[in-house]
Amino acid sequence: MNYELIRKNTNYIKFKVRNRKIIVIAPFGMPYELIEKYIQKFKEKFKKEINDFKIAYLLDKEPLSEILYLGKKYTLKLEKSITEISIKDNLIVIPIVKEDINTSLLNWYKKRAEDILLGFCKKWEKILNINSKKIRLKLMKTRWGSCNYNKRYINLNIELLTKTMDFIDYVVLHEYAHIFHPNHSKEFYDFIRLYKPNYEIIIKTQR
Numbered sequence: 001m002n003y004e005l006i007r008k009n010t011n012y013i014k015f016k017v018r019n020r021k022i023i024v025i026a027p028f029g030m031p032y033e034l035i036e037k038y039i040q041k042f043k044e045k046f047k048k049e050i051n052d053f054k055i056a057y058l059l060d061k062e063p064l065s066e067i068l069y070l071g072k073k074y075t076l077k078l079e080k081s082i083t084e085i086s087i088k089d090n091l092i093v094i095p096i097v098k099e100d101i102n103t104s105l106l107n108w109y110k111k112r113a114e115d116i117l118l119g120f121c122k123k124w125e126k127i128l129n130i131n132s133k134k135i136r137l138k139l140m141k142t143r144w145g146s147c148n149y150n151k152r153y154i155n156l157n158i159e160l161l162t163k164t165m166d167f168i169d170y171v172v173l174h175e176y177a178h179i180f181h182p183n184h185s186k187e188f189y190d191f192i193r194l195y196k197p198n199y200e201i202i203i204k205t206q207r
């Protein structure tokens, strides 16, 4: 992750992350070597936050070279002779079309989300013998999903597509479980364990 250095009349060095870039605000007199050291420390400490791939990055215009899909990292490759996005080994191959790469990839993720996320919803509705009234798939900033248990609305984050199938399955079950147990009570987790005994391991491996 690259950075932008801004010098200011300040006493301390400060860091911000914006649009996949680290903004470093450093005092006028601070030597460059020292700034570099602080940046390395910052990068080490916030490794996960700054390197984590987000589908939302596709909303930026900046092109990506790598991407996560179902827990696996892929390299992006452009190709003229194809018409649809496809996966080949470690590559996601994208046709060169009129719309920009990020937009076509984002649309691809949205379509995959409908297939995969709604598929898991169907699965759990059948097993738990309940119906949701509405399922919304969207890009969310802070949560994998949410549930309005009174209205039986389920919201799922499209970012889930960067995670493994196991984790997605758990999150969908988690949201449906809220229809039975609104809070994260002991009963709630007993309920989850009943249907997914290894749920704790699944959560841990995602961190």
Ligand SMILES: [Zn+2]
Residues within 6 Å of the ligand: 174, 178, 184
């Ligand atoms: Zn919850």
